[in-house]
Amino acid sequence: MNKIFEIPLYPYARHPDQDAATPVRRKVVIVGAGPVGLAAAIDLAQQGIEAVIVDENDRVSFGSRAICFAKRTLEIADRLGCGTPLVEKGVQWNLGKVFFDERKVYDFNLLPEGGHRRPAFINLQQYYFEEYLVNRLRALESEGAPVSIRGGSKVTSIENRGDHVSLVVKTPEGPYTLEADWLIACDGAASPTRQILGLDFVGRVFEDNFLIADVIMDAEFPTERWFWFDPPFNKGQSALLHKQPDGVWRIDLQLGWNIDKEKEKKPENVIPRLKAMLGEEVNFELEWVSIYTFQCRRMEHFRHGRVLFAGDSAHQVSPFGARGANSGLQDTDNLIWKLKLVIDGEAKDNLLDTYDVERVYGADENILNSSRSTDFITPKSEQSRIFRDAVLDLSEHFAFARPLVNSGRLSMPCTYDASPLNTSDTLTEAPARARPGSPCPDAPIGSGFLLDQLGKGFTLLALNAEAPASVSIGGIEARTLSIATTKELAERYLGAATSAVYLIRPDQHVAARWAQFDETAVKSALARACGKDL
Template identity: 70%
Template sequence: MNKIFETPLYAYQRSPDQDAATPVRHKAIVVGAGPVGLAAAIDLAQQGIAVVVLDENDKVSFGSRAICFSQRTLEIADRLGTGRQMVDKGVLWDAGKVYFDDRQVYEFNLQPDTGYANPAFINLQQYYFEDALVARVRELQAAGAPIEIRGHNKVDAIGTHDTHVALEVDTPEGPYNVEAEWLIACDGASSPTRRMLGLDFEGRVFEDNFLIADVVMEADFPSERWFWFDPPFNRGQSALLHKQPDNVWRIDLQLGWDIDKEHEKRPENVIPRLKAMLGEDVEFDLEWVSIYTFQCRRMDRFRHGRVLFAGDSAHQVSPFGARGANSGVQDTDNLCWKLKLVIDGQAPELLLDSYSHERVQAADENITNSTRSTDFITPKSEMSRLLRDAVLDLSEHYDFARPLVNSGRLSTPCTYTGSSLNSADALNGPEVTRPGAACPDAPLGDEFLLPKLAGKFTLLTIDADAPDRIEEGGIEATRLALSVKDDLTLELKRRYLGGATSAVYLIRPDQHVAARRDNYEENAFRQAIRRATGKE
């Protein structure tokens, strides 16, 4: 077994809060030290917001769990200080192959374009992501940042109030009480926080189960995503193969609905299934085995007063498409800059409602895509199966059929169309950078665009005049001036100008477009700042 599972990263230590005469109140408390909770805490700490993370464990998650991290997540991780470490450790891939029965029907490339600092996807066990995030917390602590992780601190009770949230926390030395001005619940799909507040999910649980097996083996398979429909080794079902670091391979095998989960997880039952897939002579060791049920559900809203839900505690999707952890990290990217402005008194609390509105839209988009994938992978009628199989047969020879094959539409960032924070589009520019969209990266000589946009409001000008800074209601936007004359790859022009000859963008701290026009107009951009901060 990988020793990382056994290593305490944030062992229990007694906190001064446990000896306080009255409950200590913190600016922000995060419940849960998984990738989403740690990302939220790091983001807040880097902005100077004091934050405490409470977790009932003291180690990384057992098993690889989430393994596919998207380009957008890696871009966020760059800002959090863990992106390069993840890419260096991870398995890079952008190609996939789809099989039907015993034949390959087609293959695809996720990133045919160039000009991005990060790959389309990496495969990396979740425990390595968590390990990198905890190491980043330690770096921030050494630099004096206001961040703390408390292991073996289990939240047992929550009381919500107009000005704060009261928590009762259990520890190996007994319970204590603490308070938070804002509580961020990142405590997973079974979320005790959600349960204690009497809240629930809405959505579908699909009648299907998949076996996950992390297999350690020496194999010469390429670093690609391989998906099988109705393979000879798992008739009537499907299968997935992904490579991870350290010669670990993720194998997913569809099992059906009416199964005994504990029986199916036993090694004596798992190993014959894997041998049927890999071959009798292939030597391997099982590192981790689990069974999951397809679920596509979410909370009605992600903000409940001073409690904010993110990641699996707020929404669940079926795993095909890599939408779980990626969407959770993107939740925190949307939330933390808004919470910073509210805490600092630079924006009304109403701004936090936009977190719920925008990320509910993203969750619905993920649920829609995940549901469609699930329905294609697991047809619910014989007619649906016949139609699916016909599409697979056609895809082997005809390009038009390939977009209809759905083995999991892979995660992409949500464009917040209709968001109250967007200003009207006043540029005849590319769809990819319309208001609400996440900014795509672009090469700038030896550098890239996105790091220059991180964590602040930016006035991006392309062959347009504008002041070096503009301040509105205490919010400052600083100018980044670029020109297509220096755009040797023409990717900046393609992604930000389209047919226009000049452009001015207002970019939010989470690198989403708030407004764009062909030229700078002061009143319009002042209004855009007010809108983007919930003041209009």
């Protein structure tokens, strides 16, 4: 077979650090080579900051796992130089069907807004996502960027020593001590880093189990998201069918709480369930089966001195809405530019506290949305089931009820409305979607797209307004992007305003906006966006 997840991509190899007389100090050590850790390493490496990933395994993850990657994640991947292979391999979809009991109650079209480089979502197995990020990291490494992955390397001890972190890394040839100026823990829901440091992780555990299966079949199912409430083949529970690349279909079957996990995972029990769902005549092969229970919870804080938590290690959500990996990518997108300013001495280290503030806010939004989906899919009381069924019955007949059907509110990027890095909005007649704190909406410009021009440091976007080529405070520069106002730019950035100047952060979020360029105002907003007012 030789599937990508069976090939060691970063096998253990002895590193000179293991033979050093005194522990070697690295700039940033990242624990975990999943989607989040890889993204963090690529982002650092692109900016010339040394990043070492340590991971106890040596290959991409087994099974499809996170399969749904949202537009914002693809935009971040574009900034990281690896968006195109993801989109080329991924399956794009806009159509969905909702079934209740034995009947289809309605279908939907996500009808994505035009004029964006990337689609609303792609379906792609996590192992491909990781493979393409590993490829990008290797390309940077071969160009001489200070980045590497050490496989077969398990962190067994961590000491947060104030001005650095000291780690013990266990390898097949024995342990060694490694030091890091900064440590980013991207080691997943069961985060050994979190456990070693004895940190909290509180929240709600949902008493439910899901069987997830990757099935290879040549079937006539269209490229759509199909979701069943209470289907005849899984009475009282739910089911999901979604297409992935290579003729692999992802099936999620809710099993309920009191089950024997090992027994349910056996092919002789899985196959009859799938046959009942797909039809007796469909030929399929099981690629991967897993059972999971999920939780909605987060750490109280994502920053602990020089240790920063990102992705599932910091927060977990239910899978409905694809808010796990997608929010993890938003974490590193938020973190890395701040870490760079701190490492370069351009900002005080309390800028990193705003990583905590902004991403805790994002995690709470994701937990709220995914908990609500879970409460709709698995009603917790007789009365909530009555309302849930009423919504589904009404949705078959009346359009008004369809927005109430909640089989997952698909991941949208977070707007940091209350961020201390924002300068209050002085251009309220411009669209709310581009207010301070928002991720910049994409728009076509010339032969390319706006977002491709943003993200290399701070940008001043000037629309129908004059501005100097750049503005600096200390060593931090915002470079001006003056472009002709197109229909989409006017729609997304001007609204009722006739001109605008936007200050945009390196993570493509709006920090401030004005009708015209004003040097004092721009400098003050730039300083604020770098945490000078904290």
